[in-house]
Amino acid sequence: MYHPYFRGKQFELITIRETAPMLAGSEFVPIIEPVRESLGGLERTLQAICDANAKAIVVVNPYHGDHQEDGASITNLLQAGYVGNEAISAGILLRNDMTLEDATSKYDAHHDHNPTFIHAGFTAQKALAAHLGDHLPTSRHVFIERHADILYRKHFEAGTRILVRDGFERRKNSEYQKNSPEKFSELHVTFGDMGMDGFGDFLTVGDSYSETGGPAYAVAIHLTYIDPDQDNVMFVYHFVSTTNDTPADPAGKFAQALKKLIAKLDSGTSKLDNTQAIQELRELHAKGHFPGLGYVKKLSMKHHIETLANYLG
Template identity: 50%
Template structure:
């Protein structure tokens, strides 16, 4: 278990997990899902698909955003009633600034028999929590969000077998303001130096949660790649539409961005793995088809996962 992609449970995020389930299983990657929609059929289907492929999944049962931020009773019922015996469904407990030690302990007690993943994201009572869970074998993972759980905080959980560092590699800007290419992350190379046994990110979506996107003045395809010329650091390219001044014609703007991607794939500078997502981008270009921006984001997320899968297959010592 090396990589833990962190998803918000919107439609295309869940579809990404389902379509990537064979890759996740083969690579022993573990997706983390923070459900945000009260309609649970998509999440339930995603859990089922993941289990069918033999992969594990972490489901956060106390989301801080979205439809469950007020009440999570239906989410608790889904996990306990439908997946009470499924060991590969790991219960994620989000520990942020508003979480009390009593609340955290109550959630852990509610899911007796399940493995637990603690997601440390601004929680302050680390010493007391570490004492409270000492000897509790159900606590299988600690995921530390970078910038919200410092090294002294993490020291209290140093005896846990699986410790994961979560870092957001995506710089939030208007699409028009992105440079053509920039560094995304080196965490896949340095997580061991950070004292952790695995790493996590918010893919090429970023931590900034929005219910829905605004009008697309600039359409961009955000695609990560491993830069072999720079110590295998992960970079990201932003293939942007030429037109950026009005919110009209997203299909035409997507065609402009896609043409830049296809041109780059044929250039000497291309370092992209030929993932299934890249193959589909080529097909969309050949057909002149615009599938919608949610679908484009799904392809970029799949590519991100497949890139790490290919990299670790090629570099098993990492």
């Protein structure tokens, strides 16, 4: 049903490993686009997925990161340990520079890895649907919404279809202060009405990709909630540090942002689910501890997954 799209950085992979039992219980299927040359973290993550009886889709031809030119090592990893394993699917990323021949050759090469097409700018959709022919009803397609409109998706309506929307507006952290909360998505409510079999998003990170985050002039904690008073639309809070004129003292800035979050929680009006991630943020506040910005991002992603699991469960 729910397909969170992760870029395979350290804390994204840790998030998947730590939530693997929840992903399994909710039948959530993460999509992982590996971006780091070392695949040790990915291998541990796939093992955690299998141990929890969960499922995942692994992009074998990433657009971003260290495997952009050659995803052979990812294919080798799948061939070494996951041939015939229905839990792990090879994701074939269809960008605008791919031809029909490219797409079909990738599909044929990964036939034993339960392949999934991920449509992200591909322009030979009609020809691909025709090529699949009798196999179309058993094929699975993930559509990145801004690259695949209704007419595009219509070619694959006989197959399984998942729509992924980027609900997170990426800005400089200091620019979020005037826009909190803001609408994230209603796709978790409407995907069935749109003829989709599932939905996804890029969590509280967004689709835009950068190798490093750069200096943090402001620290922001991004947390989503579902509002039952507004047709169960999902919104996102941005709790931003007060100080934002220098990259110094990230721990102090985290404390400022966390103080705002705790105040909102204690007001009783936040509508945030009391997830494990929220409980851990409360513990960090009580201890006055700064775990690092990557860890804070991990808690934000975990809270997002927990929130959707609570709603859909």
